[in-house]
Amino acid sequence: MVRPSIATCEPSARPCLATRGSLPRSRTCAPLLFSCLLLGLTVFCTDANPCDSKLPLLPSSMRAFFLLECNITLTDLPDKTMEAKCLQSMFELIDSGFFNETKIQEIAKGATEMNVPIYRANRKLVATKNGGLENPSPLVFNPSWNREVRRVQGKRFKYPSASGVQLPRDxxxxxxxxxxxxxxxxxxxxxxxxxxxxxxxxxxxxxxxxxxxxxxxxxxxxxxxxxxxxxxxxxxxxxxxxxxxxxxxxxxxxxxxxxxxxxxxxxxxxxxxxxxxxxxxxxxxxxxxxxxxxxxxxxxxxxxxxxxxxxxxxxxxxxxxxxxxxxxxxxxxxxxxxxxxxxxxxxxxxxxxxxxxxxxxxxxxxxxxxxxxxxxxxxxxxxxxxxxxxxxxxxxxxxxxxxxxxxxxxxxxxxxFSVDITKLTVGYTKDADMKVVEVLGSKGVNMVPFELNYTVDSVQGILNFTMDVDMLAHFDEWQRTGQDDLYEAQDQWPVELRRARVVTHNLKLHFLLY
Structure with missing residues (x-):
């Protein structure tokens, strides 16, 4: 049997793991607003709760970044104008920069008064314990809903015989x-x-x-x-x-x-x-x-x-x-x-x-x-x-x-172990490993090429998006407590889960678990 030769091998020098860099600089309010939202800070301004009352919640470096990168000071613009300007920039990041100032104010008011309280109330109903090990029954995924569950009795396989095997000396x-x-x-x-x-x-x-x-x-x-x-x-x-x-x-x-x-x-x-x-x-x-x-x-x-x-x-x-x-x-x-x-x-x-x-x-x-x-x-x-x-x-x-x-x-x-493979038909796409296709064909399997013909171009993106949002629900506490700063590869889950906090759907903006 061919085996990997690792008995005398020594590992080479380990590569340096990625570390989080500094906040990207941009001549727009969007990066800070986006960061604030991902950090779980309520940055929407209202008459009773103006923006200057929110900025002290941020680290001094982020307050300075806000004032510098937006090219404004808190006294330059009325609260609502500044709010609309910065929210407009953020909406452009998620390809929704078509709202006028009135509509943006409406979204901000609705998020503050309705969405955030609902998210906070519902958070206790979802799997807040890290790892998704304890999902409560009201919200757990159940693929049998609206379907009749058929009871089947699984049968054990009939394994091939290994009789005659002798114990090797080595x-x-x-x-x-x-x-x-x-x-x-x-x-x-x-x-x-x-x-x-x-x-x-x-x-x-x-x-x-x-x-x-x-x-x-x-x-x-x-x-x-x-x-x-x-x-x-x-x-x-x-x-x-x-x-x-x-x-x-x-x-x-x-x-x-x-x-x-x-x-x-x-x-x-x-x-x-x-x-x-x-x-x-x-x-x-x-x-x-x-x-x-x-x-x-x-x-x-x-x-x-x-x-x-x-x-x-x-x-x-x-x-x-x-x-x-x-x-x-x-x-x-x-x-x-x-x-x-x-x-x-x-x-x-x-x-x-x-x-x-x-x-x-x-x-x-x-x-x-x-x-x-x-x-x-x-x-x-x-x-x-x-x-x-x-x-x-x-x-x-x-x-x-x-x-x-x-x-x-x-x-x-x-x-x-009892399947007649000459009666099998196996489909394969053009990017399949052709050696596998050839081997199966040589064994008598009917190999049929086909195209997936996806109705949308973003199938992989939809899959990734689904995984990220689900993962965020399972590790919300982990992210909220800053443990993502300890993650071994900063360009992986930390980035994806921050991005997953903002979801666009049917022209509405949702902040998941905000």
């Missing part, structure tokens, strides 16, 4: 075996779960100084779970192909007594007394947790509070993210499989970069209780493995209805 060879092969070794008692835990912990500690893929070793828990698995087998109970198999979890997934850092400096000491649903499923299948693996900070990219995760095949390259640790660890033989999460590319991108097989399942097929949320309508959990067969085995273990995740459901997947 532990490195053992580390790169598939889940099905390792399961056969345990079932036939050629190796114990405790021995596998020792091998994989050794692999993790051997390569992590280069790859920066591990947040927390769950060593004590791993040996405890491994002993339980070995004891069950000695008593004649075999739980299936995951019985005694070590694995890792992305560090957005909660496990009691261990840190769940979300990859972020702000949460690096956070311990959640929650058993994530996917962890419960794997534990019930006999799998053994050996490590919490890197998530890019707040599930974005591959930069985290401990460094930046590297590609085992080329350590001058990074993994992409945000399931950076699961991808790198699986690729390097540090774990036989790992669980990652994806909102938009966080499973598929690092899997492609690190040369491993991963599966981003159908939305709702895997429950997400106890997992940090970016967007309830987009988040998914899936496995990183070394073979497609292993991905199917892991999916079989973790799929199903999660009683605390309304979006999850029991899906009657067809057994992938």
């Amino acid at each position: 532990e490195e060879d053992i580390a790169f075996m598939s889940v099905l092969e390792l399961g056969e070794l345990i079932k036939t008692r050629q190796v114990t779960s405790e021995e596998l835990v020792r091998i994989y912990l050794k692999q993790l500690k051997r390569y992590n100084h280069v790859l920066e893929a591990v947040v927390t070793y769950t060593e004590e828990l791993a040996y405890k779970q491994a002993k339980e698995a070995d004891d069950l087998l000695s008593q004649g109970t075999y739980l299936g192909p995951l019985h005694g198999i070590p694995y890792g979890l992305k560090d957005t997934i909660a496990v009691p007594r261990y840190r769940t850092t979300w990859g972020s400096t702000s949460f690096k000491d956070q311990v959640l007394d929650i058993e994530a649903w996917v962890y419960k499923r794997l534990k019930a299948s006999g799998a053994v947790l050996v490590a919490k693996l890197v998530a890019g900070s707040l599930a974005y990219d591959d930069i985290w509070f401990g460094g930046r995760t590297r590609n085992p095949w080329n350590i001058e390259e990074f993994t992409t993210g945000s399931s950076a640790g699961p991808a790198a660890s699986t690729s390097a033989g540090m774990v036989p499989f790992a669980i990652g999460s994806e909102t938009a590319g966080s499973i598929t991108n690092p899997a492609a970069r690190c040369g491993v097989t991963a599966l981003r399942p159908t939305f709702g097929s895997v429950g997400r209780t106890g997992v940090m949320s970016i967007s309830e309508s987009l988040d998914k959990l899936g496995p990183f493995c070394r073979t497609a067969a292993d991905c199917a085995v892991i999916l079989d273990a973790i799929k199903g209805k999660d009683p605390n995740d309304l979006s999850s459901r029991e899906i009657a997947f067809e057994d992938p």
Whole structure:
């Protein structure tokens, strides 16, 4: 088996991470007004509450910036004229500079008297606790609304046989075996779960100084779970192909007594007394947790509070993210499989970069209780493995209805091991990887090119906008308390979440969670 050569590699010098620069200079009021709105300051002026009473709330540098950059002083213009002038500039930033002064005053009055009180009253009803772990039922996303819920009984897959597998002499060879092969070794008692835990912990500690893929070793828990698995087998109970198999979890997934850092400096000491649903499923299948693996900070990219995760095949390259640790660890033989999460590319991108097989399942097929949320309508959990067969085995273990995740459901997947692929038709777009198209075609799959023909040009923009607004709802407190200043990559979430505070829709201006 071809493997990445990282045993003797040393990482090159780390790149400098981006830091927040100074406030951009502009000959308009808009930058300051925009900044004030994002900081949560009420800058609308009224007769009873003029602008000069608001400026003392700002740092002296921002007060000076306001007076300098707008080329005005507080005595130069009447309050309402200054308000209209600056709000007009701000509206131009969001492509809505068509309101006259009267309409702008109307918007300001309405926002002050109606919108802001409503937002403040509603804030207690939404997920103000960081991470979106506790969404109250009135506002939670429920895709089954207005639809009849069909009850289906999921069937277990019929796994291919791995009989005849022999235990290699070299532990490195053992580390790169598939889940099905390792399961056969345990079932036939050629190796114990405790021995596998020792091998994989050794692999993790051997390569992590280069790859920066591990947040927390769950060593004590791993040996405890491994002993339980070995004891069950000695008593004649075999739980299936995951019985005694070590694995890792992305560090957005909660496990009691261990840190769940979300990859972020702000949460690096956070311990959640929650058993994530996917962890419960794997534990019930006999799998053994050996490590919490890197998530890019707040599930974005591959930069985290401990460094930046590297590609085992080329350590001058990074993994992409945000399931950076699961991808790198699986690729390097540090774990036989790992669980990652994806909102938009966080499973598929690092899997492609690190040369491993991963599966981003159908939305709702895997429950997400106890997992940090970016967007309830987009988040998914899936496995990183070394073979497609292993991905199917892991999916079989973790799929199903999660009683605390309304979006999850029991899906009657067809057994992938009994599918006749010559009867499949697969569509592909012109930007697809043609090598994949050719391989599938050579196996007898009917490959059909097609165009998506989006009705709008901004589909990706709409997706990004949806994610940003949802993420802001989940990390409103984080931003309000200034913790975004500690974020590891200042050009990522901090910028996007500030921008998400202002939303335009149907010619109306809304300040989300203002």
